[in-house]
Amino acid sequence: MKRLLSIVASLALIICFLPANGTAQKKQLMMATTTSTDNTGLLDYIIPKFEENTGIELKWTATGTGKALKMGENCDVDILMVHAPASEKKFVNNGFGTDRKEIMYNDFVIIGPAQDHAAIKGKSIKDALQLIKSKKAIFVSRGDNSGTNKKELFLWQSSHIPVPEKERWYIQTGQGMLATINIATERNGYTMSDRGTYIKYEANRKGNPPLKILVEGDAVLLNQYSVIAINKNHCSNARYDLAKHFIKWITGTEAQQMIKNFRLLGKQLFTPNAK
DSSP: OHHHHHHHHHHHHHHHTSOTTSSOOOEEEEEEEEHHHHHTSHHHHHHHHHHHHHOEEEEEEEEOHHHHHHHHHTTOOSEEEEOOHHHHHHHHHTTSEEEEEEEEEEEEEEEEETTOTTOOTTOOHHHHHHHHHHHTOOEEEOOSOOHHHHHHHHHHHHTTOOOOTTSTTEEEOOSOHHHHHHHHHHHTOEEEEEHHHHHHHHHHTTTOOSEEEEEOOOGGGEEEEEEEEEOTTTOTTOOHHHHHHHHHHHTSHHHHHHHHHOEETTEEOOEEOOO
């Protein structure tokens, strides 16, 4: 009996020193990011290397930039990876975020059916939108307050065209970029995409997608991505130290080279530009 009690006591002592789940607890970081970094496969490509190098487990939720910023404001995440510079700077100035760093960019493109019934191919952004409006050609908008949606609304306004949100030919999906492109494909319409997600769509269609790039190259179509740590002064539970580790890593040489090397169909989806 004494021997049995001794064994039980020893086992109890061992159990006391084990973590609740029986394994060492990982340091964990939560990120809100855009659908484009998720849809393209970029995060699946680079995050395992971050976890290997740092021992920090990074989980993410992909949504529009507007919702991602709101998640940061509500203290639901520790870090953001987003692409709406004006909104990001306001977020930081309001005390919700800190340590904003640019990490990469690509550009926006207007895509549409190969037959191009609105005849926008090669036109300026302003002329292309005016032609779409005058032809009442189907235009599919994300309509989700994402960085892409914010840019699209800006383009209508800067072209001196009222946003056609009440027009029957203007369809708002409330969904992510890849889903929106697929809806535009079904409707044989036009939409605006970041180039990275378009290349993913192109790869999904084995290099021969129904929708083609028709308008590109304008300086206003630059699409800059940045990371922002959630301000611990605003969210006391934010894992600021872990967020700083990620910012240092994503702006470092190895991660920047991985971003540069990430390709589909031999095409580069994002260009690293951390300073």
